[in-house]
Every structure is written in structure tokens, then in C-alpha cells.
Amino acid sequence: MRVYLPATLSGVQRLLGDGAWMPLGGTGFALTPALREAYTAGDDEELAEVALREAARASLRLLGTEAGELPVRRVVVVAERDDAVPRPDLDDAVVKVSGPVTVDQVVAVHVDGADAQDAVAAAVAVVDAADLGDEDAELVVGDAEDHDLAWYATQEMPFLLDLL
Incomplete structure (x- = not known):
């Protein structure tokens, strides 16, 4: 199953340095089947995009727990995992994987560009309020989500952090 894992740039550093990384x-x-049932229209590619967007929003929450020297960017690690178990009790697209993600399981990495950094930093500060229904906060998060994530192939991963 293709899984979209919320991450941060420091998580990508760990993945590249250690060869493995454990998603929070x-x-x-x-x-998932529940995600497919929740939408009356849309092909698999469109529904996978929904899962990617959910992972990108979860990345905002992870960024709120980090302080470091790396740029503030949403990151989604895409991996093939046979052990992904749907968690419809949490949400339609949520799955749980057991054990770390290894470099050989990674299909791609999606990362915000530099132009999104200010919007992402603002969204990190208010994502929890947005989740609780604050309309102003939701607009701020929406500004960050208006930025498309750049796609990096696995062979580009070693150069990803250098490009930032």
C-alpha cells in the first residue's frame, strides 16, 4: 500500500543518515476503503491526493514541536508498506505502520518550496485552532495549503537538503 507519512526536514535527515526513520x-x-467510500466521485489518483494533503496538514503539527536550523517546510514521505493498517476510528485516510520506514521503501518525498515558508510558519502557529473551528486560523492554514509541494524522486533525496 502506498502510504503518505507526515514528516519534517529533520526526519528526512534521519532517514538519509540512518537509513531508516520512524514516523510519529x-x-x-x-x-483506504473508508476514504474511497467517503467520496462519491474521484479516481484513485484524486483520492491519493486527498491522503497526501492530509499528511501535509499533519506535517504542520509536527513542525510545531520542532525548533531547529532547518527551514520550516511541510514534508511528506511516500513509501510502499505492506503492513499499513487502516484506522477509520481516527479518520478515513489514516493508517498505522509498524516499525521504521527504510530508504528502500521510499517512493518519493514531497516538500514545500522556499516561497511557502512564511505561510507555513504562520500555519504552524494556528493549525490546532483551525482544527477546533477557528475560521481565521483556517484561512491561515489554507494559505499554506495553497502552496503545492515539490516532488523529489528517491535518487534526488541525498541532494534534497543541499538544495534548500
């Missing part, structure tokens, strides 16, 4: 709580997002 093993939580990811995927095109």
Missing part, C-alpha cells in the same frame, strides 16, 4: 506514532495516510 506510526501514523500515515493512504487511499
Whole structure:
């Protein structure tokens, strides 16, 4: 199953340095049967995009727990995992993986560009309020989500952090 795992740039550093990285709580997002049922229209590619967007929003929450020298960018690690178990009790696209993600399981990495950094930093500060229904906060998060994530192939991963 293709799984979209919320991450940060420091998580990508760990993945590249150690050859493995453990997503927080093993939580990811995927095109699950529950997600497919929740939408009356849309092909698999469109529904996978929904899972990717959910992972990108979860990345905002992870960024709120980090302070460091790396730029503030949403990151989604895309991996193939046979052990992904749907968690419809949490949300339609949520899955749980057991154990770390290894470099050989990674299909791609999606990362915000430099132009999104200010919007992402603002969204990090208010994402929890947005989740609780604050309309102004939701607009701020929406500004960050208006930025498309850049796609990096696995062979580009070693150069990803240098490009920032």
C-alpha cells in the first residue's frame, strides 16, 4: 500500500543518515476503503491526493514541536508498506505502520518550496485552532495549503537538503 507519512526536514535527515526513520506514532495516510467510500466521485489518483494533503496538514503539527536550523517546510514521505493498517476510528485516510520506514521503501518525498515558508510558519502557529473551528486560523492554514509541494524522486533525496 502506498502510504503518505507526515514528516519534517529533520526526519528526512534521519532517514538519509540512518537509513531508516520512524514516523510519529506510526501514523500515515493512504487511499483506504473508508476514504474511497467517503467520496462519491474521484479516481484513485484524486483520492491519493486527498491522503497526501492530509499528511501535509499533519506535517504542520509536527513542525510545531520542532525548533531547529532547518527551514520550516511541510514534508511528506511516500513509501510502499505492506503492513499499513487502516484506522477509520481516527479518520478515513489514516493508517498505522509498524516499525521504521527504510530508504528502500521510499517512493518519493514531497516538500514545500522556499516561497511557502512564511505561510507555513504562520500555519504552524494556528493549525490546532483551525482544527477546533477557528475560521481565521483556517484561512491561515489554507494559505499554506495553497502552496503545492515539490516532488523529489528517491535518487534526488541525498541532494534534497543541499538544495534548500
